[in-house]
Amino acid sequence: MKGKGKGYIALGITSIVWGTTWVASKIAVTKLPALQIASTRQFIGGSLLVLFFIFYKKHSLPSARQFRWLIVMAFLMFVFANGFSMWGIQYIPAGLGALIGALYPLCVVIIEAVFFKNRNMTLVTFAGLFLGIAGIGLVFHEHSFTRTNPHFILGVCLSFIAMLAWSLGTVFLSRNKVNINPYYGTGWQMLISSVVLFIIAQTTQKTIPLREVALESWGIIAYLVIFGSVGAFIAFIYSMKTLPPAIASLYAYINPLVAMVAAALLLGEKLTKNILWGALITLIGVFLVNYSIKRMNEKIILEAEL
Helix, strand or coil, X not given: CCHHHHHHHHHHHHHHHHHHHHHHHHHHCXXXXXXXXXXXXXXXXXXXXXXXXXXXXXXXXXXXXHHHHHHHHHHHHHHHHHHHHHHHCCCCCHHHHHHHHCCHHHHHHHHHHHHCCCCCCCHHHHHHHHHHHHHHHHHHHHCCCCCCCCCHHHHHHHHHHHHHHHHHHHHHHHHCCCCCCHHHHHHHHHHHHHHHHHHHHHHHCCCCCHHHCCHHHXXXXXXXXXXXXXXXXXHHHHHHHHCCHHHHCCHHHHHHHHXXXXXXXXXXXCCCHXXXXXXXXXXXXXXXXXXXXXXXXXXXXXXXXX
């Protein structure tokens, strides 16, 4: 099979696995405290990556400057983004959590405009922002069961904090680059965040001793680490190398839909026409924002070359 064909397979794996990790996470938080799961997952995944690069690839320890950068990224991308999204879906449907996570490109545009005076926005950008907000509003309206779930608002807030942290991490990464292997750096970020999340979990939640964790829970954690953190990430990198960026990035629009359908089938989560329409409208809005920014960047590069 040619490279492009394998690239499409890799794209499918990325979309399905990352979509189903939301469902796996939802199942996990019914059995273990959310932050304990996030800490354990990231400690295992981070340890595997760091040990591989130190002992097999012979990488040296990060410098002081690299460690400072890694600590910032660890807090933004793994403590708040990953950890709080896990905590959030303890109180909201997995599909809704995935959809909130998909809003980060809209948030990045707003952050760039407000704090960095980036005015490279067109009517298409504003249309995308409007559709994204309108679509998520429709989904919220359909999921408005706060009377029977008093923690629903808490779950939504935690999920939005997670999405905002991912957005800030994306902006920070684009403006503060450090010369370190991205996989090695990710391993350190996961390790650092696992320690922070462990401390938060021990002080805010009733944790379960590792010896008392059921085999089923370890199986879910193994799925999140092996398939979600390692396997799907490798597939994503492969798809980025073999497919056009516009095609490879489609995973971001497929993940939430996979999460919603899988959660409906496996967990019995509510999935109505309004929820599906709201999700589609939201994802169209995200697509329009990404498309408009890409076109604007291409125009700026072309003008600079002329």
